[in-house]
Amino acid sequence: MRLSQLFFASLRDDPAEAEMPSHRLLLRAGYVRQLGSGIYSLLPLGYRATKRVEQVIREEIDRIGGQELLMPVVHPAELWKESGRYQKIGPEMVRFEDRGGRDMVLAMTHEEVVADLVRGLVQSYRQLPVIVYHFQTKFRDEPRSRGGLIRVREFTMKDSYSIDVDEAGLDRSYRLHYEAYERIFKRLGLDTIAVGADVGIMGGSEAHEFMVLNDYGEDTLVLCPSGDYAANQQIAAVRKPEPPKGAPLPIEEVATPGTTTIATLAAFLGVGEDRTAKAAFFVTGDGRLVTAIVRGDFDVNETKLSNAVKAIGGIRPAQVDEIKAAGMEPGYGSPVGARNTAVVVDDLAAKSPNLVAGANKVGFHLRNVNVGRDFKPDIVADITNAREGDPCPTCGKPLELKKGIEVGNIFKLGTDFTVALDAAFLAEDGTRVHPIMGSYGIGLGRNLAVIVEAHHDDKGIVWPAEVAPYPAHLVALGAAREPRVTETAERLHQVALDAGREILYDDRDESPGVKLTDAELLGMPTILTVSPRSLAAGGVEVTDRATGERATRSIDEVEALLRGAERVPA
């Protein structure tokens, strides 16, 4: 590909809106352009790189028996009403009517369509198991996109789906995907950590997320340094400290002016934060007020809390008037004397005697509050966040918290979708059985960005050979002084074309500085420089983009490499 003809432009200055290195570099090097918030065009270079990512995924999913197909982006809303998600999912799903007034949606994912296909196609256990997958556009109207391609609203995802006759089959499909993902991310040059994860709106019984550590990450990972525990903080369980012993003492009210936070309260009373009870208030999607009680030295984990109360449509922080309506006082709140609220108490707080809790009166707290005696919890469950340094649930070593970006996930879905759509087959014994599904996603654009996050330097992108849009970047310098430069460069370009290994050829009439800087910015694994100097030295200068190592090779050698090797070694 001649750079003079390529539909792209490199930018000398960093675009003002880009903060993450991947965002900055992909814009500057002309791989992507933004169309709107969370909506991007892939330019030819970006599209080529994306297709290479896609091909790696395709090969590995094919290898575990996946069959590629293509499902639509526009779905009849009926299907989503059948599964119940039409009601369950909020405004992140785009809904509209077609000209006939029929409700339609834009696909956020494709479980419904797969279940519908199974309903029509699978009649017998003999047809299973099956793994199908596709690369297709998803639209999720995120409340806030960010970080360039990291979190967008429209994106292409590889999503595969397993359909099995029983749990053992699902376990096998799940493991196959787990292993395929490990191979995929390794080939993409990504160091991933598989962490246990929340199942979210997908339902189901088990899920893992493949995470790449990154300071811009949106997820917090709870990791044991010895490697025997890794979980998303949303679900991470830790060994909690032993509650102090002590017989319940009589409850008493104390004046605690101006102590609306645990820190100020503990300081005012001269007690540890672990002797206090923290109340946090939430409202479920179906309108229930939930009062969460944790010990003052812990924070509420909203995912765990939402799961504990089986909230429909998740939970959100409650408004002040909603809290007051239940007879509680924000800043001085506790369930003592409260009404019309579900009370969820963390298991540790439930076992800790004589806590300081709010008196539901501005400026007052209660000493010696005891869960069970002074108020009745509706639910006792683990609803706290793992903290840095908490003991590993497996080995007891101090846990670390790190930020990560999710590059892929795998879910055991179970039979929720096949039951909801009544997709069933006849088993060997003649009974009608609903198959068990799994769902497995990888976002292409996000992976592209994360690869750049992991593979760049101060000069630009450094593509791993497996995903580089072109294997080499040919630069012709000083052509005006030496006609053999152009002749040689043209011939090398043609040799590569003829071999079906097209390279990027900078045939522009630009200064050496511009060409060399662009070559480094664009990030092809190998830079081939042809110039009067290189010809005098015996041929072509071959530079390894990653290491910076240079060597002069004869023209014949370089031609041979272009014909054969995917990557021309320095």
Next chain:
RNA sequence: CGGGGUGUGGCGUAGCCUGGUAACGCACGCGCUUUGGGAGCGCGAGAUCGUCGGUUCAAAUCCGACCGCCCCGACCA
């Protein structure tokens, strides 16, 4: 949705406070020179100053509303 910021040629910005009809660098076109690290000189094209409304003799500049984009939070498969 809450908080903060921002919007001036393709990109990065100045000008706004103190109103007088748009500037600089890069990029772009043409010519000459130059050619191993973002070249030089000359000529040139390119902007409804986010939108609408208001104040004023006069608005990029002051006021209001709205919109877009970015960051933090909420949210998130």
